[in-house]
Amino acid sequence: MSVTIKDVAKLAKVAPSTVSRVIANNPRISEQTKNRVREAMESLGYHPNYNARSLANRSTQSIGLVMPSSVDKVFQNPFFPEVIRGISTKAHEEDFAIYMSTGQSEQESLEGVERMIHGGRVDGVIILYSSIDDKIMSFLQKEKFPFSVIGKPYNNFKQITHVDNDNVQAGKDVTDYLIQLGHKRIAYVCGSLDSVVSIDRILGYKKALQNAEITYQEEYIVKEEFLHDGGEKEISRLMSLQSPPTALIVKDDLLSFSIMSTIDNMGYSIPKDLSIVSFNNLMLSEFARPPLTTVDIDIFNLGYHAADCLLDQIKNPGQEAKQVIVPHRLVVRQTSQPI
Amino acid sequence: MSVTIKDVAKLAKVAPSTVSRVIANNPRISEQTKNRVREAMESLGYHPNYNARSLANRSTQSIGLVMPSSVDKVFQNPFFPEVIRGISTKAHEEDFAIYMSTGQSEQESLEGVERMIHGGRVDGVIILYSSIDDKIMSFLQKEKFPFSVIGKPYNNFKQITHVDNDNVQAGKDVTDYLIQLGHKRIAYVCGSLDSVVSIDRILGYKKALQNAEITYQEEYIVKEEFLHDGGEKEISRLMSLQSPPTALIVKDDLLSFSIMSTIDNMGYSIPKDLSIVSFNNLMLSEFARPPLTTVDIDIFNLGYHAADCLLDQIKNPGQEAKQVIVPHRLVVRQTSQPI
DNA sequence: TTGTAGGCGTTATCAG
DNA sequence: CTGATAACGCCTACAA
Numbered sequence: 001m002s003v004t005i006k007d008v009a010k011l012a013k014v015a016p017s018t019v020s021r022v023i024a025n026n027p028r029i030s031e032q033t034k035n036r037v038r039e040a041m042e043s044l045g046y047h048p049n050y051n052a053r054s055l056a057n058r059s060t061q062s063i064g065l066v067m068p069s070s071v072d073k074v075f076q077n078p079f080f081p082e083v084i085r086g087i088s089t090k091a092h093e094e095d096f097a098i099y100m101s102t103g104q105s106e107q108e109s110l111e112g113v114e115r116m117i118h119g120g121r122v123d124g125v126i127i128l129y130s131s132i133d134d135k136i137m138s139f140l141q142k143e144k145f146p147f148s149v150i151g152k153p154y155n156n157f158k159q160i161t162h163v164d165n166d167n168v169q170a171g172k173d174v175t176d177y178l179i180q181l182g183h184k185r186i187a188y189v190c191g192s193l194d195s196v197v198s199i200d201r202i203l204g205y206k207k208a209l210q211n212a213e214i215t216y217q218e219e220y221i222v223k224e225e226f227l228h229d230g231g232e233k234e235i236s237r238l239m240s241l242q243s244p245p246t247a248l249i250v251k252d253d254l255l256s257f258s259i260m261s262t263i264d265n266m267g268y269s270i271p272k273d274l275s276i277v278s279f280n281n282l283m284l285s286e287f288a289r290p291p292l293t294t295v296d297i298d299i300f301n302l303g304y305h306a307a308d309c310l311l312d313q314i315k316n317p318g319q320e321a322k323q324v325i326v327p328h329r330l331v332v333r334q335t336s337q338p339i
Numbered sequence: 340m341s342v343t344i345k346d347v348a349k350l351a352k353v354a355p356s357t358v359s360r361v362i363a364n365n366p367r368i369s370e371q372t373k374n375r376v377r378e379a380m381e382s383l384g385y386h387p388n389y390n391a392r393s394l395a396n397r398s399t400q401s402i403g404l405v406m407p408s409s410v411d412k413v414f415q416n417p418f419f420p421e422v423i424r425g426i427s428t429k430a431h432e433e434d435f436a437i438y439m440s441t442g443q444s445e446q447e448s449l450e451g452v453e454r455m456i457h458g459g460r461v462d463g464v465i466i467l468y469s470s471i472d473d474k475i476m477s478f479l480q481k482e483k484f485p486f487s488v489i490g491k492p493y494n495n496f497k498q499i500t501h502v503d504n505d506n507v508q509a510g511k512d513v514t515d516y517l518i519q520l521g522h523k524r525i526a527y528v529c530g531s532l533d534s535v536v537s538i539d540r541i542l543g544y545k546k547a548l549q550n551a552e553i554t555y556q557e558e559y560i561v562k563e564e565f566l567h568d569g570g571e572k573e574i575s576r577l578m579s580l581q582s583p584p585t586a587l588i589v590k591d592d593l594l595s596f597s598i599m600s601t602i603d604n605m606g607y608s609i610p611k612d613l614s615i616v617s618f619n620n621l622m623l624s625e626f627a628r629p630p631l632t633t634v635d636i637d638i639f640n641l642g643y644h645a646a647d648c649l650l651d652q653i654k655n656p657g658q659e660a661k662q663v664i665v666p667h668r669l670v671v672r673q674t675s676q677p678i
Numbered sequence: 679t680t681g682t683a684g685g686c687g688t689t690a691t692c693a694g
Numbered sequence: 695c696t697g698a699t700a701a702c703g704c705c706t707a708c709a710a
Contacts (some may be wrong), residue, residue: 002457004687020689047457051399051685054390055702062438081420092451097460098439099401102427114430118341120703121436136705147614160696205643257626264628287596289603289628343703354681359705367679391703394686459687682709690701 004046012040023048054120062097063087063310064122066136067199068129069109077254078282079299083150085130086303094311096123107336110135119143124310126150126303130162131194136258146317149311150302152196159312163305163324165297167197171204174277178247178332179212182339183275187220187238187245189255198251201279205249220245231255235262248337250278253285253294260288260335275336279293290334297328341345342383351379362387393459401436402426402649403461405475407468408448416593417621418638422467422489425642433650435462449474458486463649465489469501469532485656487649489641491535500652502663504636506536509590509667513616513634516669517586518551522565522614526559526577526584528570537590540618543560544588561583570594585678592624592633597625599674613646614675615636625675629673636667 005023009016021029022037038055040046054060064086084098091098098120103109113136115123125140130151137160140147149162178186188205190198202221209216219241222234238245250256256278261269268274270290278285281296305324311317344362348355353372360368361376379385393399404423423437430437438461442448452475455461464479469490476499479486488501517525527544529537541560545651548555558580561573577584589595600610607613609629617624620635644663652658 002459002687005689006687014689017689017698018696021696024689030695033696045385045453049394049687050458050460051390052702053689055388055394055704056687056689058702060390078417078420081417084439085441088439092441097455098441100427100437100439102424102431102437104431108431114435115386119389120391121389145452146481188426254623257623261626261628284593284596284623287600289600291600336503341703344705345703355703356682356705357680360680363705369679372680388703391686392705394688395703395705397686680710682707684707686703686705688702690699690705692697692699694697694708 003046004049005046007044007315008040008046009097010035011044012037052200058120058280060121060123061095062099062122063091063101063307063314064101064113064116064125066109066113066125067100067102069103069106069129070135071310077252079252079280080128082299083303083306086300086305087126089300089309090307090311096307096311097145098244105221107134108215110139113139117143120150124148124314126306126310130154130164130196132196146310146313148306154196154199158323159321161321163302163309163326165302165328166325167200168204168207169299171201171281172208173204173328173330174249174279175205175208176211176279177332178249178275178336179182179208179214181247181275181336183247184212184214184339185220185243185245186214186247186249187222189222189234189248189250189259191223191255192225193223201251225276226258231259232262236266237260239266239268245274247275247277247336250276253278253282253292254334256292256294257284257288257324260307271337275339277330277336281331285331286333288335293333293336294331295328295329298326301326315337341388342385344385346383347376347379347385350383351376352620392413393439397459399440399460399462400434401461402430402442402646402653403438403452403455403464404451405448405464405466406439407470408442408445411429416591417623418591418619419467421638422642422645424646425639426465426576426646427642428639429643429646429650435646435650445474449478452478454518456482456601461536462486462651465645465649469493469503469535471535485649485652487652489645493535493538497662498660500648500660500662502641502648502665503536504641504667505664506539507543507546509618509634509636510540511547512667512669513588513618514544514547515550516671517588517614517675518547518553520586520614520675522586523551523553524559524582524584525553525586525588526561528561528573528587528598530562530590530594531564532562540590564581565597570598571601574598575605578605578607584613586675589615592617592619592621592631595633595674596623596627597632610674610676614678617671620670624670625672627674631676632672633670634667635670637665640665643647 005016005019011018047235082194101112103112103135126148127149132154152164153160155279224234277293279295281294285292285294344355344358348358361373387668440451463485466488469488471493491503492499545555563573616632618634621632622632624633648661
């Protein structure tokens with residue numbers, strides 16, 4: 001079969017335990033024998049078996065990723081690849097492997113996570129989203145299993161390690177920007193309010209309006225989730241209000257694309273008839289026509305820091321929960337203009 | 340510590356081996372004891388430890404994914420999420436977990452794969468790309484480790500399990516389509532010819548030209564890899580030829596977006612001045628303006644079948660290499676028109 | 679049909 | 695500094 005620690009031991013004429021120590025680079029082994037053992041490993045093409053190690057060790061050197069359960073939709077969003085890129089960069093630095101868990105429903109996802117952690121496949125978990133009242137999060141808390149969250153948990157967020165943007169501020173920033181361009185009738189396509197991100201941004205939106213003494217109008221808020229149909233119904237509702245909005249804040253660039261297409265079809269022109277500002281700054285946003293004004297939330301670093309926090313937690317257990325805020329920045333392009 | 344097979348055994352008043360058999364659903368155990376054991380598992384919240392099982396078993400119930408090494412660029416392409424979605428759907432059906440391996444360079448990727456397979460983390464590997472002379476593929480072949488490839492391996496492709504579109508046909512189809520619209524000067528942005536996919540499509544392109552008795556012109560072929568700058572240099576070279584192309588075939592929708600943006604900036608209009616047809620049919624392509632004419636290569640099924648082949652190979656070793664062709668289909672939208 | 683015992687490849691704990 | 699030896703949790707002959 002494959003070459004084991006014993007084969008190496010035999011060749012180097014030492015005990016298996018010594019080989020193990022060499023692997024762990026234990027300082028109490030003389031350089032001499034270390035070298036002898038290393039040569040033996042080399043010449044035999046030895047590679048440690050992670051399973052055996054995990055078993056003896058109770059540690060796996062790998063972390064699990066939990067996607068939102070509606071993978072099919074969500075996976076089309078370049079947000080996830082980018083956040084995973086951030087995570088895996090950090091993981092790689094520390095020699096951790098990455099496990100993915102998916103599921104078609106919340107129940108399936110939960111089962112996947114249960115298997116992952118009870119089965120001893122991972123040392124910790126990153127939740128790639130944050131939604132209200134998430135079962136997986138509660139489960140992880142109950143089990144006292146190390147995890148970090150991208151986004152802000154709804155409850156007791158101080159007790160949960162997470163990394164997020166300052167979304168209240170971000171919501172305020174875009175609104176302020178639009179107000180400063182002279183807009184007063186600003187609609188907001190925020191999608192389902194299950195997501196804490198959206199809740200926070202709306203808060204910032206309201207704050208900005210308030211500061212500018214513009215009254216908040218419920219009818220300007222679109223809570224529907226849509227993507228494929230471009231939200232035709234909702235958009236045309238907005239545009240046929242007595243006083244239709246002159247600007248639109250959209251929760252996500254991808255959604256903006258689809259909305260822009262709808263608006264185009266309806267015969268309006270962007271940004272002349274309607275300014276649009278959204279969030280995420282996907283690579284594509286630059287190539288949209290017109291190029292999209294959007295908030296860059298630094299997705300890569302969201303992932304990178306989430307991994308960082310988690311690994312830290314795994315290596316030094318029993319720490320306080322940590323919070324990291326990743327700075328955002330408004331990227332003004334051509335979908336927004338003064339009124 | 341966590342609850343093991345022994346605890347269950349004790350509670351159910353049977354031997355550990357019996358519990359093990361119940362888990363494997365061994366038919367030689369009476370329904371009675373099975374039930375007793377299952378109750379015990381339930382009440383203790385037992386979950387099998389995968390590491391121990393793998394160790395005893397020499398099988399991990401997980402598969403590894405190998406991305407192209409230039410993850411940073413490639414990951415922004417929705418191709419990968421979608422193909423992974425296909426893979427993980429199949430994997431999930433068969434209760435396999437998914438490992439990801441990434442790396443900044445080919446060397447790093449290779450090391451990652453080596454660790455994955457020598458360390459016994461995975462039972463098989465899917466290579467999510469196919470490029471000429473790939474070290475990872477050679478390595479896997481040398482080790483006789485089960486793997487499948489998405490795309491077509493350059494050498495001995497009959498001996499390697501892979502799933503691909505009929506790219507020669509696809510290349511021919513788009514070219515035929517354009518010719519049938521009356522185009523004769525058809526340029527092709529194919530990117531680096533390291534990728535077998537591109538090589539095949541070009542073959543089809545040439546074939547179509549030949550059939551229509553149009554001479555192949557080297558100057559119409561753009562082999563540069565670009566994305567961020569929208570290929571300004573190359574595009575303007577094309578457009579300032581004595582006889583500039585009237586149609587453009589582009590290897591990937593994402594690239595099309597960026598090219599369309601460039602062309603727009605140069606003052607040309609699509610499809611009036613230039614028709615564009617590309618490949619992949621990303622979700623976004625529908626929302627582009629104008630909506631993109633493109634070949635749907637059924638990315639999801641590329642992934643799904645790659646996983647299917649691999650799992651089959653893992654479960655019944657020593658099989659012949661298998662080839663699967665996933666059908667493609669031209670989706671005509673608005674970036675192409677008769678000349 | 680079920681129990682016993684040894685092994686999978688490592689690491690950890692003692693001794694020396 | 696290094697060597698035995700006993701876990702880690704599960705599987706699988708072999709026995710009963």
